[in-house]
Each structure stands twice: as C-alpha cells, then as structure tokens.
Amino acid sequence: MTRHTEVAIIGGGIVGCAVAYYTSKYGSDVVVIEKGELASGTSSHCDGNILAIDKEPGFDSQMTLQSQQLVHELSEELKKEFEYRQPGSILVCEDEEEMEMAEQWVNKQVQAGLSFRLLDQADLRNETPYLATDLLGGLECASDSTVNPYLFSYALFAAAKTRGATLWKNTSVRSIAKQSQHYVIETSNGTITADKVVNCGGVWAPKIGQMLGITIPILPRKGHILVSSRQVPVSPRKVMEFSYLMTKFGKERKVDRETEAYGAALVFEPTASQNFLLGSSREFVGFDNTVNWHAVRAIARRCIRFYPVLRDMSLLRVYFGFRPWVADHLPIISEVAAYPGYYIAAGHEGDGIGLAPITGKVIAEMIHQKTPSIEVEQLRNDRFSQREAIT
Structure with a gap:
C-alpha cells in the first residue's frame, strides 16, 4: 500500500497529536505514524503538569505561559474532555x-x-x-494547570481527524529517503510519500533522525x-x-x-x-x-x-x-537546514505535556510559512554544533 500526504508526522504522543491538530487546522492533509497506540509511550507514563513555576525566568517561562494560554483555549475548543483544571x-x-x-x-x-x-x-x-x-x-x-495527558492526546487527534487527519497505528518506520520534491517513508504497513515530515519521536527521535544522517542530541x-x-x-x-x-x-x-x-x-x-x-x-x-x-x-x-x-x-x-x-533544557523545534521540509519537534523532557500546544502551533506556522508565535532561534536543532564552534 502506498499513500501520499502533505504532512507526515512520526510519533503519536502528545507532541505529535498537537502538531496534527494545528497543521490540519491550516487545511493540510496529515498522516500520523505511530509504532503503537496513540499516547502509548512517554505521554502515558507521566503526570499532567503545565507548569511555569519551575521554568527559568525569560524565554523559557514566556514560552510556557503562551502554551498555558493555548491549553485554556483548547479546553473550550476541543469536543472531548481532558480533565483540564487551573488550580495553580x-x-x-x-x-x-x-x-x-x-x-x-x-x-x-x-x-x-x-x-x-x-x-x-x-x-x-x-x-x-x-x-x-x-x-x-x-x-x-x-497560572499553572493540569490535564490528563492521555485524554489530552486523544482530544487533540480527534479534532484533527474531523479535518481529515489519519492515523497509521502499530506502524514502525523502517527508512526515510529524500527523493526530488518529497520524502519516501517505508513502514511496516506500506509506503508513505510526503511533502513535509515532522519528527515527533521523543526519546526515539534520534533513531528516526539517523535514517537521514541527522544527529539529534536527545x-x-x-x-x-x-x-x-x-x-x-x-x-x-x-x-x-x-x-x-x-x-x-x-x-x-x-x-x-x-x-x-x-x-x-x-x-x-x-x-x-x-x-x-x-x-x-x-x-x-x-x-x-x-x-x-x-x-x-x-x-x-x-x-x-x-x-x-x-x-x-x-x-x-x-x-x-x-x-x-536535552543538555540546555530547551526542546528542539526546528526545520533541518540540510533537509528542507523536515522538521524536529522533540526534546521536551518533563515538559512535553505543557509545551505540546505551543510546539504544535509553531511547527504548523513554520510549515505554512507563517511568522512563528515565539522566537525559534534558541530552539534550532543545530544550536549545539554552533555553540561548540564558538567555544
């Protein structure tokens, strides 16, 4: 089986579901590829915190504050309940x-x-x-709030599904290749070709990156x-x-x-x-x-x-x-310069639930050539090699 899509999202955790939600909101055709069930990895093995209290003042805390505001909006937008509360x-x-x-x-x-x-x-x-x-x-x-991360993931994808997003669950990615204007993704259940690829693999993002020779320091x-x-x-x-x-x-x-x-x-x-x-x-x-x-x-x-x-x-x-x-405690939210159309949205450590909404929105803005809602320079995937070069 072969399927073409505009955006292929690898990883069906909370970050992948958020990317699917915001990208489909722009009208893109989206396929989420997940090796198990939705939210069956890290997203279902954590708590549901959306915290600014433990963030460094400045860029880190401001990014979290924007994400908290998005979660509040999603609590009113999404049809499925995800146990949102804002007790501080x-x-x-x-x-x-x-x-x-x-x-x-x-x-x-x-x-x-x-x-x-x-x-x-x-x-x-x-x-x-x-x-x-x-x-x-x-x-x-x-401003701190909490959600059920499992239900939040499902609520985000359910909304994306109403806009045409599809899920290939129990599907492992075996290889990725860049061919002309699109990417070819070989999976355990067939081939997907995509104009854009978003690596939302979490702790497995480095393994996905290696398929194209991309080093991801997670x-x-x-x-x-x-x-x-x-x-x-x-x-x-x-x-x-x-x-x-x-x-x-x-x-x-x-x-x-x-x-x-x-x-x-x-x-x-x-x-x-x-x-x-x-x-x-x-x-x-x-x-x-x-x-x-x-x-x-x-x-x-x-x-x-x-x-x-x-x-x-x-x-x-x-x-x-x-x-x-990630060594500097900031996620990687970035397009890979050597592979136009390939994006990384991973490395959130214990902040994946809280930062998933802002991550999904920013990736969708990048894909659709909109001005990102936050300054993304500090989140580039190549920031580590640049720092080493400076020192």
Missing part, C-alpha cells in the same frame, strides 16, 4: 536559604510578567493541614511516578519541594546520597480520579525497562518528609517513563 501550584521550602532563593525566583518571575507570589508558614497552613509543620514557606504560581532520562489512594484530602493542587528546581537543572542539594543519586524530589499531584501521583526521579540509565525500587523508596521518603500522613496510605502502583532530555 506551589513550591515549599525547608530552610532559610531556600526561602531566600524562593524570594529571588519570585521577584524575577514577577518582573517577567508572571503571576507569582511568596508564601509564609501561615499561607501553608491555610493551604492544607497535612504539610510538615517545620516548613518555612514557599511560592505560588497561579537522551532518555528515566523517571518514576507512584500512584497512591486518596484517603484524606492531602492537598487540593500541585505541590513540589523547592529543591526540585535544583534536581531539574542538575544542581547540588542538601539531601542524602541515595536521594541525590536518583534525583528524587517531592512532586505531588491530585488527580480527577481521586488518587495522588507522587514523584519524581531522574536517572540516565538508557532504556532500562525495570522498576528501580531504590528510586521508588527515595521518592516515598521525600513525600513522607513533606506529607507525614502519606505514610499510612496505600500505594496502588508504580510506573516510569523515558523523558527526552
């Missing part, structure tokens, strides 16, 4: 040093135009009675999440420890050796299903597909330290995902 989120601090850093973080974010405020101990008591009593305070970002970073039963209303919204920021950006923390080794930090999220998602961990272990119980115990210890009541709650299950890590 908080970071909590253990000591005076973290409080000083939190105040600096808030000041920078407010100057950048985001809705941040500093919290004291009284604010934490008003938030929930279940937090540890020795916490000094923290900070809040009112590594898998493994992260565990625990699911707990909700026996008491521990907290109404997303709560993280302030040192989560240090974990994310690879900075030193005041924790025990095992906690540091697995990058374990409190990430607490109540779900619409009346459970709690508890995280997180960060490990570079390739594609090791086994649960690391040392990392799980480290997460549990951090969660109990901040919420002692969790000690008596039931652990329902544990899962993990591979997040597409």
Whole structure:
C-alpha cells in the first residue's frame, strides 16, 4: 500500500497529536505514524503538569505561559474532555536559604510578567493541614494547570481527524529517503510519500533522525511516578519541594546520597480520579525497562518528609517513563537546514505535556510559512554544533 500526504508526522504522543491538530487546522492533509497506540509511550507514563513555576525566568517561562494560554483555549475548543483544571501550584521550602532563593525566583518571575507570589508558614497552613509543620514557606504560581495527558492526546487527534487527519497505528518506520520534491517513508504497513515530515519521536527521535544522517542530541532520562489512594484530602493542587528546581537543572542539594543519586524530589499531584501521583526521579540509565525500587523508596521518603500522613496510605502502583532530555533544557523545534521540509519537534523532557500546544502551533506556522508565535532561534536543532564552534 502506498499513500501520499502533505504532512507526515512520526510519533503519536502528545507532541505529535498537537502538531496534527494545528497543521490540519491550516487545511493540510496529515498522516500520523505511530509504532503503537496513540499516547502509548512517554505521554502515558507521566503526570499532567503545565507548569511555569519551575521554568527559568525569560524565554523559557514566556514560552510556557503562551502554551498555558493555548491549553485554556483548547479546553473550550476541543469536543472531548481532558480533565483540564487551573488550580495553580506551589513550591515549599525547608530552610532559610531556600526561602531566600524562593524570594529571588519570585521577584524575577514577577518582573517577567508572571503571576507569582511568596508564601509564609501561615499561607501553608491555610493551604492544607497535612504539610510538615517545620516548613518555612514557599511560592505560588497561579497560572499553572493540569490535564490528563492521555485524554489530552486523544482530544487533540480527534479534532484533527474531523479535518481529515489519519492515523497509521502499530506502524514502525523502517527508512526515510529524500527523493526530488518529497520524502519516501517505508513502514511496516506500506509506503508513505510526503511533502513535509515532522519528527515527533521523543526519546526515539534520534533513531528516526539517523535514517537521514541527522544527529539529534536527545537522551532518555528515566523517571518514576507512584500512584497512591486518596484517603484524606492531602492537598487540593500541585505541590513540589523547592529543591526540585535544583534536581531539574542538575544542581547540588542538601539531601542524602541515595536521594541525590536518583534525583528524587517531592512532586505531588491530585488527580480527577481521586488518587495522588507522587514523584519524581531522574536517572540516565538508557532504556532500562525495570522498576528501580531504590528510586521508588527515595521518592516515598521525600513525600513522607513533606506529607507525614502519606505514610499510612496505600500505594496502588508504580510506573516510569523515558523523558527526552536535552543538555540546555530547551526542546528542539526546528526545520533541518540540510533537509528542507523536515522538521524536529522533540526534546521536551518533563515538559512535553505543557509545551505540546505551543510546539504544535509553531511547527504548523513554520510549515505554512507563517511568522512563528515565539522566537525559534534558541530552539534550532543545530544550536549545539554552533555553540561548540564558538567555544
């Protein structure tokens, strides 16, 4: 079987579904190629955060703010429900040093135009009675929201489908070749020719890139999440420890050796299903597909330290995902200069759910030669080799 399309999207996760939605909105014929089911990879092995609270002030936080606004619009546009809520989120601090850093973080974010405020101990008591009593305070970002990432992916593709987008599921890409004015994609279920190709492969984007000799500097970073039963209303919204920021950006923390080794930090999220998602961990272990119980115990210890009541709650299950890590913590959203019409939309690490809407919109704008909604120079795929050349 051979099929021609204007835009072939490789990868049916949240980013691929967002690209399909916005590209089909411009009227393009779209085919999504997915090796499994929609959202069956990283997108179904994560939490549903759309956070600005943990973004560096400036370009990173502004990109997230635009994406948050798009998610709010999508909650009204899309026909399928995806459990969108906007309760805001908080970071909590253990000591005076973290409080000083939190105040600096808030000041920078407010100057950048985001809705941040500093919290004291009284604010934490008003938030929930279940937090540890020795916490000094923290900070809040009112714009932060949450979704069900699995349902969000399906809602985006369902809308794209009404505009003619099709899905080749359980279909592996075997090779890609550039021929004249189009690309030839050989798959396990036939051949697709396409005017444009968008690589939304996430942690597998480098493998797809290699088919054309394109180097994509993405590594898998493994992260565990625990699911707990909700026996008491521990907290109404997303709560993280302030040192989560240090974990994310690879900075030193005041924790025990095992906690540091697995990058374990409190990430607490109540779900619409009346459970709690508890995280997180960060490990570079390739594609090791086994649960690391040392990392799980480290997460549990951090969660109990901040919420002692969790000690008596039931652990329902544990899962993990591979997040597409990039060295400078920014995604790759770019056309490849050597291959006109070939785009990369990958490398979001733990921000794929939150940045999927702005990514999909920008890729669609690039494809249709519109001015991108954000400055894309910092997101180019060749920025790493350029930096090396400068140094």
